[in-house]
Amino acid sequence: MGRHGYELCREADIKSGTLYPLLMRLEGQGYLAADWQAAETPGRPPRHVYRLTAEGRRLAAENLVPDTARAALPEGRPA
């Protein structure tokens, strides 16, 4: 199960101009896999889907946002 770019922007509350360079670097360092996925709706073009690699999951686990930091985030915003 991967995520799309716009979805990530909303979930991480970051702008597209910040997201894509971040994705590019994570992909370049092997923490992220980016694949073209055919659209579920016929006639629509394929989209990029992003997944953490095993290495990326380990990295994410090592850098979990502490609860105090979560509390400081705006209400209703998934971290």
Added chain:
Amino acid sequence: MRGVAVFVLRLAKRLLTPRNRSWGEAAQREAEEIEHPGEALRFAFGCLMWAIREAAADRISHLFQQGDDPMSFADAIRGPRGVALLCATGAVALGLVYMVMGNAPARYLMMNIGAFAFGLIALAILTLADGRGHLPGRLLAVGLGAVLLATSLLGVRVDGITRWLALGPLTIQPSMMILPLMVVLFARFRDGLSLIGIAVAALALALQPDRGMAGALTAGIAVLAFTRPNRSVLAALACAAAGFAATLVQPDPSPALPFVDQILYSSFSLHPLAGVAVVLGSALLTVPVLAGRQAKAPELAVFGAVWAALIAAAALGNYPTPLVGYGGSAVIGYLISLMVFPRRSALAAASTEAQPQAGASSDGDRALYVGAARAQV
């Protein structure tokens, strides 16, 4: 509004380097799936900002690349061209010190500073074009020769001398601006086409007349004739010497202008420190040749000969003192003639190649890791 978003994303995609264009494609597809047009537009402009940053970083990195071999900014500064740029900066700065001490009009100072900025941009463009093989050096030499001839025939005439062109409020001396570049380009190619450029330039200088520039042309070609003689070089030397001789037999009544001519002497009567600034600034102009001696390129010796001759001319007659005196043409001419300087010495290149590649991780990457954790893709 959605159409604007698509247009913006297409533009962003075009700005990205070919290796990153698939990311631009991905962003475009993503925007097409966003339900609200306003959101799509915001998303598109964010991507455009990213693409502009990527494009700017790519262009800047190209300035510090030689072929496929990347170099750091530190390498660039250590290399002969970096040394030459530091010398040019020092010379212009010392000239400003002299002019401030002599209470020169503020516009004189602004002119030299503006010319320095313009020269840096011109140098960047020339080196970029040259590095990518887009600079037709031989044709450029011919074209520049034609500009000099046009100046001699159609330029501003003062006291029987025609050396200048009026460009709106500015009066420039094209020979000071482009002759050094022409000579170093000829030193690089040493062929028939670039010889035409030199011959036309020699004729133009004889018509103006300009002993200082004609002497500098002869000095540069003479050094080339000693180090890399061939038929074109010897023919160029004959043209340059004939042009120089023609200037010597003509009267050159141009008077000395304050802050421009004869300042190697007059600056000492102003203040000893002003004199030291002018002499030191002038001496700095030939230092880059020493920094580039490892390259063993004839262009560098020719560069040194041309600028040494121009300084000598300024010491001997009423000719502009390059870079330290008032005059933007010399500042631009010096900077663009640095195009032929290698960006790094052979030694620096060897040490760069010996260094291992930097690791993937750095402190700056920490932000990315935290971002990944937050996103939990």
